[in-house]
Structures are given as C-alpha cells and as structure tokens.
Amino acid sequence: MSQLKHVAIAGATGAVGVEMLKCLEQRDFPVGKLSLLASARSVGKTMTFRGEEIPVQELTPESFKGVDIALFSAGGGISKEFAPHAVACNAVVIDNSSAFRMEPEVPLVVPEVNGADVKGHAGIIANPNCTTIITLMGLNPLHQAFGGVQRIIASSYQAVSGSGAQGIIELEAQNKALALGEPIPERKVYPHQIASNVIPHVDVFLDNGYTKEEMKMHFEGRKILHAPNLVASVTCVRVPVYRSHAVAVTAEFTNPPSVEAARLAITSAPGVHVVDDVTAQPAKYPTPLDVTNGDDCLVGRIRRDLVFAERGLTFWVVGDQIRKGAALNAVQIGELL
Secondary structure (H helix, E strand, O other): OOOOEEEEEEOOOOHHHHHHHHHHHHOOOOEEEEEEEEOHHHEOEEEEEOOEEEEEEEOOOOOOOOOOEEEEOOOHHHHHHHHHHHHHOOOEEEEOOOOOOOOOOOOEOOHHHHHHHHHHOOOEEEOOOHHHHHHHHHHHHHHHHOOOEEEEEEEEEEOHHHHOHHHHHHHHHHHHHHHHOOOOOOOOOOOOOOOOOOEOOOOOEOOOOOEHHHHHHHHHHHHHHOOOOOEEEEEEEEOOOOOOEEEEEEEEEOOOOOHHHHHHHHHOOOOEEEOOEOOOOOOEOOOHHHHOOOOOEEEEEEEEOOOOHHHEEEEEEEEOOOHHHHHHHHHHHHHHO
C-alpha cells in the first residue's frame, strides 16, 4: 500500500470511531486525506490525527466523493442509508454494523481467520460481531488443527462499553450511588441494575428463546469459518466491567484434540496468545484488564472437556471488544485492501 488513501470514518465521534482514528495513526495506515463524518450535532468539533486538528463534517450522500476506504461505525440504519452512496463513489465500505453481515455477496472478515475472503467483495466488507471476533480468535487455530469444529457451547461475559457510552455512564452512576448509600438512579440502558449484578440478556429475545446477540455467533461463525454445519448454543451475559469481553467456550471437533496441541496451535497463530498456568502462584489466566487497550486476544484455562469427552476442549478467551472486536479489525481489513 505505497499509494496514500483518502479514508473516511462515518460515526467518527463515537467510541468505535475514536478508536478507529487511534488505530489508523498507531498502525501508520497510509492516509493521504482523512474525512471525519458524523451527525449534524457534531459539526464544529475537531479531532486530532497525527498532530493535526481535523474538523468533523456532517455525513451526507455527497461525503464520499474521492474516498477510497470508508470505515462505518454509526449503526445499521446509517450504514444501510449511506453505504450505497459510498459504493457509488467507488469507495470500499468496511462496515461495523450488522446491516450487511449475512448478505451472501458481502464478505464477513476476521483478517487472521479468513482474510482471503476480502477478494470477493463488491464494494462492501462487513466487520463481525465483537463477541464472535474474540471467540473465533481463540477457536480458529483449534478449528484448523483438529479437522474442523462441529459444535460450540459458549457463555459470554460482556462489558458495559458494548452498549456504548450510556452503558458506561449507567454503571458509573450506580456504583457511585452504592458507594454513597444513595438510591440507584433511574435505569435507561439495562432492564435491571448492572452494578454488583450480571444480566443474562444482551440484545432482543427471539422466538427460539435466544437473543439476537447469541444467534450471531451461530450464523456468523458458520460464514467466517466456512463451516455451514457448525452449531452454536450461546448465552450472552452483561457484567459490571467497563471494557473488554470474555467468553467461556466448549467446542467439539472432528478429530480428537489434545491440550498440548491446542496450546501449540494457539501460540503459533497471529493475534492471539496463551496465558495458562493454573499451578503458578497466583494462577495465570487472562482477564479483561489484561487485554484492555491491547490488540491481541488471550486464551487460558485450556482443558479436555468432560461432556464432549475425547473430541472436546474447553477454554477461556478475552479481548478488547472496542479495539479487536471492532475498530482494529476494521482497520486490519483496510490493510488487506
């Protein structure tokens, strides 16, 4: 990528948009021109990139003239409305919403897993769900090593920043009230108190009793891993953690796995590392704090599963869902382009 690119960020002032800007700068992405796009209420703000103050512009259908790569992180409705305008201007859209993920002609890409799929794009490439990305960073090396994954049972432990800035504000307000012995403020984000609690409810419930968030790993996992028969049963839980998700995964493979081979496969894979020594004092395993503001995912608690027996493994994987689960993954897709 010796040629400098005109890059646009739609949703530049949101949490993921801000992180996209950081990733572009930290990874020395070949940006020749940068357009920061947001709603009309953000016009007049500036954001710093490589020491320069860049004004935020209003997102309009005309915003993408001359743009090479458009990073979208402004919600599914905005993506559906404005991505076609970007494509019409010959920009390649990398979309962080769920708007296009399951469209057959749209690649759904985790660069370390199925980066070659970007070649099949027709103007739009989709970023997967953050929990799916983090899970597959740990699972894909095992999928490759043991003849393919067949079934997954997983439980996620999802930080409040996955709900945006308002999720963080609500947890902070409740924590403060509890510390001062004051009444809990009126809830606006979660159906129950999140401070000192866990809530097994992320996204809306579907007719099958699962939530949309839980079914994303089922359907997105199939597409990303090229595993059409994969079955995933997932429970997504919101926890009172500010940033970074964790997932407990049990997986059944075609070929019998071993713990030793699993550790070697993960250690050899890009973007993921093993932290796993339960005999140490204190025991070593990854936590959300270990990955916050970091690029890579960490895996620990790798062990033979007692239910799937000779063909099963259980492990724990954590990752920063704003960074690798969203912004970084999008910028990495841009690097592939």
